[in-house]
Amino acid sequence: MKVLETDIAVIGSGPAGLAAALEASRLGKRVTLIERSDDLGGILQQCIHDGFGLIRFKKQLSGPQYAERFIEELKASDVSLLMDTTVLSIENEHKLIRAVSPKEGVLEIRPGAVVLAMGCRERTRSQVEIYGTRPSGVMTAGTVQRYINLEGYLPGRRAVILGSGDIGLIMARRMHLEGIEVLGVYELMPEVGGLARNVYQCLIDYDIPLHLSTTVKEVFGDERLEGVRVVKVDENRRPIDGTEEDIACDLLVLSVGLIPENELSRKAGVLISPVTQGPVLDESMMTSVPGIFAAGNVSIVFDLVDYVSDSAEAAARGAVRYLDGQAPSAEPLDVILGNNVASLLPTQYRVDYTGDELSFYLRVCKMESNVRVALRQGDRVIKSRKMPVVRLAEMVALTLLREDLALIESGMPLDIHIET
Amino acid sequence: MEGKLICISCPRGCELLVQTDERTGAFISVEGNACIRGSLFAEAEVNHPERMMTSVVSIRGAKHCMLPVISRRPLPKGKLVEAVRAMRSITVEAPIREGDVIAEDIVGTGIDVVAARSLSCRCD
Numbered sequence: 001m002k003v004l005e006t007d008i009a010v011i012g013s014g015p016a017g018l019a020a021a022l023e024a025s026r027l028g029k030r031v032t033l034i035e036r037s038d039d040l041g042g043i044l045q046q047c048i049h050d051g052f053g054l055i056r057f058k059k060q061l062s063g064p065q066y067a068e069r070f071i072e073e074l075k076a077s078d079v080s081l082l083m084d085t086t087v088l089s090i091e092n093e094h095k096l097i098r099a100v101s102p103k104e105g106v107l108e109i110r111p112g113a114v115v116l117a118m119g120c121r122e123r124t125r126s127q128v129e130i131y132g133t134r135p136s137g138v139m140t141a142g143t144v145q146r147y148i149n150l151e152g153y154l155p156g157r158r159a160v161i162l163g164s165g166d167i168g169l170i171m172a173r174r175m176h177l178e179g180i181e182v183l184g185v186y187e188l189m190p191e192v193g194g195l196a197r198n199v200y201q202c203l204i205d206y207d208i209p210l211h212l213s214t215t216v217k218e219v220f221g222d223e224r225l226e227g228v229r230v231v232k233v234d235e236n237r238r239p240i241d242g243t244e245e246d247i248a249c250d251l252l253v254l255s256v257g258l259i260p261e262n263e264l265s266r267k268a269g270v271l272i273s274p275v276t277q278g279p280v281l282d283e284s285m286m287t288s289v290p291g292i293f294a295a296g297n298v299s300i301v302f303d304l305v306d307y308v309s310d311s312a313e314a315a316a317r318g319a320v321r322y323l324d325g326q327a328p329s330a331e332p333l334d335v336i337l338g339n340n341v342a343s344l345l346p347t348q349y350r351v352d353y354t355g356d357e358l359s360f361y362l363r364v365c366k367m368e369s370n371v372r373v374a375l376r377q378g379d380r381v382i383k384s385r386k387m388p389v390v391r392l393a394e395m396v397a398l399t400l401l402r403e404d405l406a407l408i409e410s411g412m413p414l415d416i417h418i419e420t
Numbered sequence: 421m422e423g424k425l426i427c428i429s430c431p432r433g434c435e436l437l438v439q440t441d442e443r444t445g446a447f448i449s450v451e452g453n454a455c456i457r458g459s460l461f462a463e464a465e466v467n468h469p470e471r472m473m474t475s476v477v478s479i480r481g482a483k484h485c486m487l488p489v490i491s492r493r494p495l496p497k498g499k500l501v502e503a504v505r506a507m508r509s510i511t512v513e514a515p516i517r518e519g520d521v522i523a524e525d526i527v528g529t530g531i532d533v534v535a536a537r538s539l540s541c542r543c544d
Contacts, residue, residue: 038483039483039484041537045488048474048475048490048536049474050472050474054430054431062490063536064488064537065490068537071538148476149476149488151486152478152485152486177501177504178504195433196426196433197426197427197428197430200425200433205471304431394431394432
């Protein structure tokens with residue numbers, strides 16, 4: 001069995017893994033990047049639409065273009081790549097990684113620190129309640145995206161989309177442009193799940209109808225999907241009798257949410273937060289297992305890839321400080337979720353943190369206008385930011401600089417609120 | 421005349437209130453934008469709406485069979501469907517570098533379509 005030693009092992013080469021590997025390498029560490037497929041870039045390679053990288057590169061790039069910038073830098077760096085290599089487990093005490101690849105067979109990687117960057121996974125039919133048969137033609141938006149953009153297949157002719165998340169909206173446009181008739185987007189909630197600009201440029205541009213407070217109740221068809229039954233729902237999301245409508249279609253596209261992919265993290269004994277569904281993280285993006293860090297969508301589902309890259313660089317810097325023996329060691333303060341805060345990253349902070357800045361990322365429970373996002377400690381406001389509006393679909397970032405962090409004292413927990 | 425638009429220049433998605441000329445339909449003014457991109461978008465959206473074109477073309481000799489492509493600049497919105505259709509008849513050979521021109525002057529717009537990623541030969 002081949003045994004490899006490295007300073008930092010990064011698991012996954014999507015936007016988080018690429019950014020983490022590069023940052024750790026820039027800081028002088030030996031890095032091994034482990035990727036289970038034969039392609040770098042993760043999901044970005046099938047997200048061929050533009051709109052990525054406005055914050056980081058001040059440009060609207062397509063997914064592959066965003067990935068390419070990191071891949072070019074990676075090829076010029078001395079990061080070691082293990083492609084086609086699937087991690088099976090991470091032993092928590094010594095952070096020993098077991099992996100397999102067709103070329104090497106079973107591999108053992110012995111890193112000083114690990115950055116988890118496995119991303120997230122789509123919810124499937126079995127995770128939402130849809131009755132009926134089990135025909136082919138029911139698939140997630142990401143699968144449809146893969147068929148069309150990577151493999152060159154059209155997976156249907158008449159499509160219904162359930163869920164109005166950004167991927168669902170993007171795929172409505174993509175399917176329409178490739179000649180699939182898109183009959184409508186159905187959303188259980190009274191509010192659209194994706195960004196307003198995607199409703200505008202993906203649905204309104206092509207007259208694709210959006211039905212809010214409506215869901216797919218049942219699917220029909222034996223071998224192949226023949227139709228779906230949609231129904232309106234009340235404010236408690238219960239179907240309203242008599243509002244059913246049957247729609248003939250051969251493709252049902254599910255865009256019903258994303259879940260951080262943490263099987264490996266759980267196996268490694270990492271504590272998972274019920275709020276983010278990702279690992280409980282501290283200010284350095286370190287999990288409950290010392291030396292194991294998390295970055296990007298494995299830690300919380302981000303809305304913008306720019307934030308994914310930022311979080312990954314923060315995790316890499318944390319891992320480097322850990323290896324250099326400079327990791328903060330003070331008792332962590334909890335960061336408590338206050339008014340209208342649905343999820344938050346990170347949820348722990350140590351006052352001896354030596355980083356130059358720290359970003360908190362949060363999602364709200366409900367849309368509100370003219371608000372202030374405020375991080376407080378007791379009666380004192382540590383940092384706040386005015387926002388004209390906060391929405392479910394959009395993450396809010398609150399970045400603290402050195403002078404802001406200096407205001408935080410030991411002892412008392414922090415709390416973060418949306419104040420009206 | 422008054423109309424509502426949503427700015428697509430960034431994820432913020434500002435809701436724009438646009439005033440246009442009753443007679444010609446031409447752009448007059450905009451409110452609700454948080455930055456300069458919003459006013460540029462509103463004027464373009466009223467007078468000559470345009471969108472970036474992203475699609476795929478076939479590629480031979482690479483590990484994938486499709487290559488993502490993107491227009492160098494936004495296309496007139498009315499030309500978008502035609503441009504995406506035009507991509508279907510294109511096949512290129514690996515290797516391809518990101519930025520390589522895949523189609524010149526697409527559907528008479530004067531705008532080139534370029535590769536959005538690099539794809540090496542399968543054997544490399």
